[in-house]
Amino acid sequence: MKFMRPTTPLHKIKMKDFDIIYARDFCDYEEEEEECPSERWSLKYDLDQLIYRPDKIEEKEEDDEVKTILTSSSGDSKKLRIEESESVESLTHPCLKAISISDSELQFLNLYNFFPVPKDPGLRDAFWILYPSPPAYAADGIDKFHDLIEIFKLAPIGCLKKQLKSDTVDLSYFSLDSRIIQPLCQALIFNTTVQTLNLKDNIIPEKDCFYLNNLLLRNSNLSSLDLSYCKIGSEGARRLIEGISISSLRHISLRRCDLHAEGFSYIAKATSANALLLSLDVSDNNLDENSADHISYLISNTDSLKKLNLSWNNLYSKDTCEKMFKALIKNTTITDFDLSWNAMNQEGIFSLTNFIINTKTVERLNLEANCFSDNEVSVLAKAIVSNNSLKEILLSQNLFSPKGIAEFIIAISIDNFEKTPLRILDLENFWTTKNAIPALDQLKILKPNLNLKLGGILENFLIIGPDLRELFFKQANFDAMNQKNKKERKNFGHFILSLNDEIIPRDGFEALVKQSGIKLSENLINEIAKQFLVTRRMINLQEMKVSYLSYFPDTKAPLPQKLGSETEEAEKLLDISFQHID
Numbered sequence: 001m002k003f004m005r006p007t008t009p010l011h012k013i014k015m016k017d018f019d020i021i022y023a024r025d026f027c028d029y030e031e032e033e034e035e036c037p038s039e040r041w042s043l044k045y046d047l048d049q050l051i052y053r054p055d056k057i058e059e060k061e062e063d064d065e066v067k068t069i070l071t072s073s074s075g076d077s078k079k080l081r082i083e084e085s086e087s088v089e090s091l092t093h094p095c096l097k098a099i100s101i102s103d104s105e106l107q108f109l110n111l112y113n114f115f116p117v118p119k120d121p122g123l124r125d126a127f128w129i130l131y132p133s134p135p136a137y138a139a140d141g142i143d144k145f146h147d148l149i150e151i152f153k154l155a156p157i158g159c160l161k162k163q164l165k166s167d168t169v170d171l172s173y174f175s176l177d178s179r180i181i182q183p184l185c186q187a188l189i190f191n192t193t194v195q196t197l198n199l200k201d202n203i204i205p206e207k208d209c210f211y212l213n214n215l216l217l218r219n220s221n222l223s224s225l226d227l228s229y230c231k232i233g234s235e236g237a238r239r240l241i242e243g244i245s246i247s248s249l250r251h252i253s254l255r256r257c258d259l260h261a262e263g264f265s266y267i268a269k270a271t272s273a274n275a276l277l278l279s280l281d282v283s284d285n286n287l288d289e290n291s292a293d294h295i296s297y298l299i300s301n302t303d304s305l306k307k308l309n310l311s312w313n314n315l316y317s318k319d320t321c322e323k324m325f326k327a328l329i330k331n332t333t334i335t336d337f338d339l340s341w342n343a344m345n346q347e348g349i350f351s352l353t354n355f356i357i358n359t360k361t362v363e364r365l366n367l368e369a370n371c372f373s374d375n376e377v378s379v380l381a382k383a384i385v386s387n388n389s390l391k392e393i394l395l396s397q398n399l400f401s402p403k404g405i406a407e408f409i410i411a412i413s414i415d416n417f418e419k420t421p422l423r424i425l426d427l428e429n430f431w432t433t434k435n436a437i438p439a440l441d442q443l444k445i446l447k448p449n450l451n452l453k454l455g456g457i458l459e460n461f462l463i464i465g466p467d468l469r470e471l472f473f474k475q476a477n478f479d480a481m482n483q484k485n486k487k488e489r490k491n492f493g494h495f496i497l498s499l500n501d502e503i504i505p506r507d508g509f510e511a512l513v514k515q516s517g518i519k520l521s522e523n524l525i526n527e528i529a530k531q532f533l534v535t536r537r538m539i540n541l542q543e544m545k546v547s548y549l550s551y552f553p554d555t556k557a558p559l560p561q562k563l564g565s566e567t568e569e570a571e572k573l574l575d576i577s578f579q580h581i582d
Contacts, residue, residue, distance in 0.1 A: 140164050141187030148183030160184075167193055172200035172226070178208055185211040189218045196224040200253075204230040209239040216243030223248060228255035228281070234263030244270035253281040255309075261290035268294040272301040279307035283338070287313040292320040299327040299334065307336040311366070314343065321348030325355035332361055340368035340394070349376050353383035360389050368426075369397040374404030381411035385420060392424040402458055406436035413439040418446045428453045434460050470551050472528045477552075480518045490518045493548070493555040501542035509539050 137144040142164050149156055154177060163169045164187065171184075181204060188194060204212075209232055216222065232240075237259055244252065244267070252271065259267065264287055271277055287295070287310065295310070315324065321344070328334065344352070344367070356365070372380070377400065384393065400408070405427060434457060443450060473492075480492040495516045504512075506529045513525055532544045549555060 137190075139190045139192055141189070141191050145183050145187035148186060149180065152179055152183060154180050154183070163194070164188075164191060165193060168196040168198065169194050170196075170198040171202065172198045174202060176202045178203065178205050181208040182211045185215040188215055188222075191219065192221055195221055196226075197222060198224075198226040199230060200226050201229040204232055204236065206233055206235040206239065209236040213240050213243035216240070216247040216249065220248045224251040225249055226251075226253040227257060228253045229257070231256070231258045232263075233258050234260060234266070237263040237266040241266050241270045245273040247274065248276055249274065250276055250278045252277065252279070254285070255281050256284040256312075257282075259285040259287075261287065261294065264291050265294045268298040271305070272298050275304055277302070277304055279309075279336075280305060281309040283309045284312035287315060289314075289317045289320045291315075292317075292323045295320075296323040296327040299324070299331050302331070302333060305333055307338075308334055309338040311338045311340040311342065313341075315339065316343045316345060316348060316371075318347040318351075321351040325351040328355055328362065329358050335361055336364045337362050338366040340366045340370070342370060344370040345372065346376055349379060353379050356380075356383040356390065357386045359387070362389060364392040365390055366394045367398070368394045371399055373399040374401055374407070377404045377408045378411055381408050384422065385412055385414065385416050387420055387422070389421065391421050392426075393422065394426040396426050396428040396430065396453075400430055402431045402433050405430045405432040405454075406439075409436045409443070410439040413442040413446065415446070417443070422447070423449065424451045424453075426453045427455070429455050431455045431458050433458055468527075469531045469547055472524065472531065473548055473551055475524060476518075476520055476528065479520050479524065483519065488517070488519065490516065491558070492518060492520075493552060494558050496545055496548045497555065497557050499541045499545055501545070503534055503538050503540050505537055506533075506539055509541070 135147070142161050145160065145164070146156060157171070157174075157180075160169070160171075169184075169188070176199070188197070204227065216225075232254075237254075237257070254267065257263070259282065264282060264285060267280075267282060271280055291313075292315075295315075298305075299308070315321070325348075328337065349372070352367075372395070380395075384390070408427075409432060432454065437457065437460065440452070440454075443452065476492045480490045480495075483489045495513070495518055498516070499512070506526075509529050510522070510525050513520060528544075529539050532540050532547070534540045
């Protein structure tokens with residue numbers, strides 16, 4: 001093994017030519033002959049050789065040996081040494097601790113620039129021979145998803161290729177294999193187009209909520225997440241806390257996810273920390289009085305939530321209503337509050353009416369399908385009249401009777417109701433009694449733009465039967481022409497037109513019918529006569545003629561009869577033109 005030593009004096013090298021140090025001449029030094037001089041090839045030796053100090057260099061004579069500032073044979077070597085005290089720079093760089101160099105000299109040389117990092121000799125490429133570099137995927141994640149499902153040996157989803165390029169990924173009611181949640185979330189992490197992720201009615205195990213949480217943490221484009229009917233449970237909700245808290249979600253649906261009180265506590269904590277969330281649906285999650293504190297915490301601490309859906313739960317106890325409505329009165333953001341199908345009754349009516357009177361932000365209140373009865377009608381009506389913010393109230397499918405609905409309508413039809421901002425009052429599927437009709441007319445005058453949805457009014461109808469005059473005239477036309485003998489067929493319309501405009505007895509009308517040769521039953525003749533009675537026994541023939549022409553306006557008078565061979569042809573024409581059989 002050979003060692004190299006420098007042969008060119010370093011004081012000849014200028015500062016701007018430091019890069020020449022790598023091109024200096026070397027001489028061979030055999031290991032077998034002599035060991036490598038450690039004092040000359042130490043780091044201290046190299047740095048001392050590189051430092052250029054002209055004030056310390058002796059003048060070179062022609063015959064004298066070339067000397068440097070580090071020449072050990074010089075008599076003034078003690079003057080050339082640096083003080084033994086450690087410099088600040090040597091403490092920073094332990095490898096320079098044994099080198100006698102001042103701080104100013106180190107700063108002047110800038111060792112990091114003087115000893116540049118060598119170029120990669122090929123180690124990087126050699127490393128990836130054993131460990132191949134991961135493939136690069138587009139931001140839409142389509143290729144990444146297909147590669148992952150091939151690795152997991154899952155069935156592909158054909159529609160997903162198109163959806164990953166749109167703003168919505170809708171996989172609702174797909175009955176997805178739970179193992180596909182991981183590749184789906186991995187594909188969506190860097191996606192910049194999808195804003196809505198709908199996984200409704202797909203069973204998602206609690207452990208897979210970890211991948212959803214990771215997606216929410218890393219993707220800032222998702223604004224809507226629908227996990228309705230996914231049954232993530234309380235443990236799944238716990239895994240989503242961090243993702244929901246700091247994500248960009250605006251709309252979250254967790255309907256029927258089996259949260260219960262424990263799971264909702266995690267969701268309440270996460271959503272109250274989200275400063276962008278606008279709507280939250282936690283309906284049908286078996287929430288009861290144990291969730292009252294968490295509901296109150298969510299309503300009190302949210303700064304952005306506008307729509308809260310708590311329907312299909314069991315929030316009816318007095319304590320629950322007090323905590324919930326007390327927090328709602330103080331809230332300044334929620335405008336849409338849904339409490340339908342919660343079995344609310346008279347226990348919470350006081351808290352409810354107090355909230356309706358004092359709220360200043362809620363504009364839509366859904367109280368459908370609760371257990372309010374006629375006992376709460378008057379209290380609710382007074383609270384609605386005193387409200388200053390509600391624009392829509394839904395009260396259908398409660399336990400109100402028709403009489404109670406009538407009392408409610410009468411109670412709100414006062415002058416103060418005109419000042420309320422209410423625009424929609426939903427009493428659908430409710431019927432009221434006739435005594436509410438004046439109040440309904442009054443409401444139309446007070447608030448002409450009010451949309452009052454009402455099932456109907458009981459006994460508010462007029463029975464209208466068939467038109468007897470038209471019925472008897474049609475039967476007379478049919479019977480007059482329904483004769484087997486052609487010569488006996490007569491046109492009843494011709495008979496009516498032949499009548500004089502006068503008032504005659506009933507018996508006289510029957511005689512005229514028989515005289516004309518028209519065969520009608522006596523009962524039919526009597527019924528026709530009854531329709532035009534002036535007195536008990538007198539008939540108005542003029543009214544009969546006008547009435548008949550109103551039903552059969554095409555009736556015309558018969559043509560005059562012709563003698564000779566033309567008589568039969570005239571009769572045929574008359575029979576054809578004056579048939580009025582319905």
